[in-house]
Amino acid sequence: MDPHLLRTYVTVARLASFSEAARELGYTQSAVSQHIAALEQDLGAPLLTRRPVAPTAAGERLLEHAGPLLLRLDAARADVARMAAAPEHGLTLAVAPTALGPRVVAALPAAGVTLKVLAREEVPAAVATGGADLGLVDGLAAPSDPLRLPDVAPLTTHGAGEEPVCVLLPASHPLARRTGLRLGDLVDARWLDAPGAGLPLAHLRAAHGGAGFRPALRYEGTDLCALTALAAAGHGLVLLPRAAAVGVPGTAAVPLVAPRLVHRTELVHTGSPRGAAAAVVDKLLERP
Amino acid sequence: MDPHLLRTYVTVARLASFSEAARELGYTQSAVSQHIAALEQDLGAPLLTRRPVAPTAAGERLLEHAGPLLLRLDAARADVARMAAAPEHGLTLAVAPTALGPRVVAALPAAGVTLKVLAREEVPAAVATGGADLGLVDGLAAPSDPLRLPDVAPLTTHGAGEEPVCVLLPASHPLARRTGLRLGDLVDARWLDAPGAGLPLAHLRAAHGGAGFRPALRYEGTDLCALTALAAAGHGLVLLPRAAAVGVPGTAAVPLVAPRLVHRTELVHTGSPRGAAAAVVDKLLERP
DNA sequence: CACCCTCGATAAGCAACGCTGATACGGTGC
DNA sequence: GCACCGTATCAGCGTTGCTTATCGAGGGTG
Numbered sequence: 001m002d003p004h005l006l007r008t009y010v011t012v013a014r015l016a017s018f019s020e021a022a023r024e025l026g027y028t029q030s031a032v033s034q035h036i037a038a039l040e041q042d043l044g045a046p047l048l049t050r051r052p053v054a055p056t057a058a059g060e061r062l063l064e065h066a067g068p069l070l071l072r073l074d075a076a077r078a079d080v081a082r083m084a085a086a087p088e089h090g091l092t093l094a095v096a097p098t099a100l101g102p103r104v105v106a107a108l109p110a111a112g113v114t115l116k117v118l119a120r121e122e123v124p125a126a127v128a129t130g131g132a133d134l135g136l137v138d139g140l141a142a143p144s145d146p147l148r149l150p151d152v153a154p155l156t157t158h159g160a161g162e163e164p165v166c167v168l169l170p171a172s173h174p175l176a177r178r179t180g181l182r183l184g185d186l187v188d189a190r191w192l193d194a195p196g197a198g199l200p201l202a203h204l205r206a207a208h209g210g211a212g213f214r215p216a217l218r219y220e221g222t223d224l225c226a227l228t229a230l231a232a233a234g235h236g237l238v239l240l241p242r243a244a245a246v247g248v249p250g251t252a253a254v255p256l257v258a259p260r261l262v263h264r265t266e267l268v269h270t271g272s273p274r275g276a277a278a279a280v281v282d283k284l285l286e287r288p
Numbered sequence: 289m290d291p292h293l294l295r296t297y298v299t300v301a302r303l304a305s306f307s308e309a310a311r312e313l314g315y316t317q318s319a320v321s322q323h324i325a326a327l328e329q330d331l332g333a334p335l336l337t338r339r340p341v342a343p344t345a346a347g348e349r350l351l352e353h354a355g356p357l358l359l360r361l362d363a364a365r366a367d368v369a370r371m372a373a374a375p376e377h378g379l380t381l382a383v384a385p386t387a388l389g390p391r392v393v394a395a396l397p398a399a400g401v402t403l404k405v406l407a408r409e410e411v412p413a414a415v416a417t418g419g420a421d422l423g424l425v426d427g428l429a430a431p432s433d434p435l436r437l438p439d440v441a442p443l444t445t446h447g448a449g450e451e452p453v454c455v456l457l458p459a460s461h462p463l464a465r466r467t468g469l470r471l472g473d474l475v476d477a478r479w480l481d482a483p484g485a486g487l488p489l490a491h492l493r494a495a496h497g498g499a500g501f502r503p504a505l506r507y508e509g510t511d512l513c514a515l516t517a518l519a520a521a522g523h524g525l526v527l528l529p530r531a532a533a534v535g536v537p538g539t540a541a542v543p544l545v546a547p548r549l550v551h552r553t554e555l556v557h558t559g560s561p562r563g564a565a566a567a568v569v570d571k572l573l574e575r576p
Numbered sequence: 577c578a579c580c581c582t583c584g585a586t587a588a589g590c591a592a593c594g595c596t597g598a599t600a601c602g603g604t605g606c
Numbered sequence: 607g608c609a610c611c612g613t614a615t616c617a618g619c620g621t622t623g624c625t626t627a628t629c630g631a632g633g634g635t636g
Contacts, residue, residue: 001361003289018584031624033584038623043365045372050584051632058371061559064442065364072360073289076353077331083346084333142430151439154352271349306613316596321614326594338613339603579635586629593622600615606608 001042003073008035009047009059010066016053068152071125075153078130079270091276094132096120097197097224099265101243103161104136107283112276117222119196121150127268128153133277138241138265140165140203147266155268160284162262165199166245166253170234173252180257187212192236194219197227199239199263207261241265289330291361296323297335297347298354304341356440359413363441366418367558379564382420384408385485385512387553389531391449392424395571397564405510407484409438415556416441421565426529426553428453428491435554443556448572450550453487454533454541458522461540468545475500480524482507485515487527487551495549 011021012032022032040047047059055063092114095104100117108115118126120137127135139147143162149155167186169176175185187208193201193215201213216236219227224244231238232250241263245253273281299309300320310320328335335347343351380402383392388405396403406414408425415423427435431450437443455474457464463473475496481489481503489501504524507515512532519526520538529551533541561569 001291001365003291028625043368045368058368061371062364062368065360065367069357069360069364072353072357076350076357077289079353080331080333080346080350083349148436319595
């Protein structure tokens with residue numbers, strides 16, 4: 001189970017083609033064919049059907065493992081390399097769109113920061129693999145409960161603030177005048193599914209303990225403005241932290257009153273932050 | 289970052305010796321030396337000090353990554369192999385000591401089951417790497433909150449029951465006659481630290497949100513009887529699910545009333561259980 | 577229906593890798 | 607000072623893993 005073979009396998013599976021994968025990886029088609037053959041022999045099961053190229057049941061299984069595995073591998077390499085490298089100048093901060101509130105903006109130093117807005121699930125990976133020095137992730141949680149993050153690597157997390165959540169409705173929506181909404185009343189509403197930018201519907205289902213929350217329109221991207229525009233146009237409801245939800249033209253932001261959920265944002269980093277990173281950490285963690 | 293090199297590295301770090309590691313792995317000392325050199329060159333940083341052999345800062349870091357990585361690798365291999373292998377006859381069940389309640393015992397089929405009692409944190413790993421077909425893990429949680437399990441692999445979990453937790457006290461203890469105890473009152477008591485058999489003190493600290501719960505005696509093992517005997521002899525308090533705590537000679541089991549915590553047990557397995565495993569799953573999950 | 581073109585499997589050749597065995601080097605204990 | 611233990615290094619050799627070349631099976635086209 002050489003990581004190289006694994007990498008080849010996921011590439012082949014993604015592109016559904018040996019030759020394409022070979023081109024992308026800089027190998028010959030022959031080498032890719034041998035890689036897959038080696039993997040299949042090693043594991044004792046066919047992983048791909050040929051013509052068309054598609055994963056078998058066992059192959060699907062392997063794909064689920066391969067992603068996190070390769071990610072962890074990168075994380076380990078980056079983590080160790082970071083210990084040896086010269087102390088970096090310039091600070092890179094990875095944030096999920098809804099995690100970038102006014103407090104965060106205020107805490108940034110005047111210069112020398114690179115800000116990366118990534119989809120929520122990519123933030124821990126970016127921090128782990130060295131793409132960013134600090135990360136800010138957010139999500140729905142019961143008050144004072146920590147978030148559930150994918151453990152791509154041993155990361156340190158600190159709570160960096162909690163905020164009420166609001167449902168963003170078009171101003172003309174029948175519920176827009178309410179002063180509070182219950183999640184249970186919105187199970188059958190049309191929702192926007194925006195795993196990158198908004199709060200994932202899966203969180204809602206978990207919080208409500210059941211099915212429902214059928215997506216009306218799926219938005220792939222990390223631009224909060226695009227998302228709020230969609231919501232204003234009536235394409236579906238979105239759940240947002242209050243700071244992001246209030247003041248959007250053409251919409252009303254109604255607080256969610258039940259269940260008691262908060263928008264929690266957490267600061268994540270590897271090891272102990274040094275230099276400029278440490279200063280930002282301190283500033284973000286001091287209680288207002 | 290060949291897994292072989294990684295495996296060699298962790299072995300060397302564990303045994304603090306190149307030669308010993310070579311013996312254990314079936315290599316020559318020369319090969320081990322070359323492995324480590326290759327890793328260090330690849331990562332661009334020294335990982336071990338020689339004479340004495342001990343991990344450097346970067347090496348410590350790598351060690352934190354290496355364990356989960358190798359575990360995941362094993363899990364992936366086992367998972368795929370399982371899909372190809374003949375349907376196993378005989379069912380292996382891995383359980384944490386305190387997860388083995390009367391309901392579980394009742395749900396087992398009359399014959400053909402192998403039961404493995406493992407330390408709590410080893411159960412998911414055993415299921416993932418194919419050492420067991422099903423696992424039962426337990427822990428402290430707020431009512432209806434899922435447990436936080438290490439994600440060694442994509443595992444499916446189901447809640448399999450919740451139960452009140454009790455503090456196990458020697459019968460002569462001043463608090464033994466109480467009808468309920470608050471966790472806050474016990475922060476400074478003497479506790480048994482039994483990460484394998486009892487509920488880990490770290491869970492208590494997390495639930496209480498602070499330090500305290502200093503361990504008086506540490507018990508490494510998975511025998512619940514040994515643990516209760518220690519508690520009866522006054523070596524420290526233990527938190528146990530009610531079923532395990534009541535009826536221990538020489539002790540009193542006092543329910544924990546605050547914070548509202550339950551002992552939750554969850555069933556974990558990979559993919560979809562087949563044959564005998566499916567039957568046991570059904571039986572464990574049907575609401576009593 | 578014959579043709580070609582694409583895509584994956586297979587064979588041969590060659591360079592690089594990774595292991596072993598032998599040896600050099602640097603500590604430690606007697 | 608010498609023997610001993612443990613790691614680093616070197617030469618040699620078998621194996622691995624890549625490339626180039628070729629084959630065979632489908633699918634589309636004139």
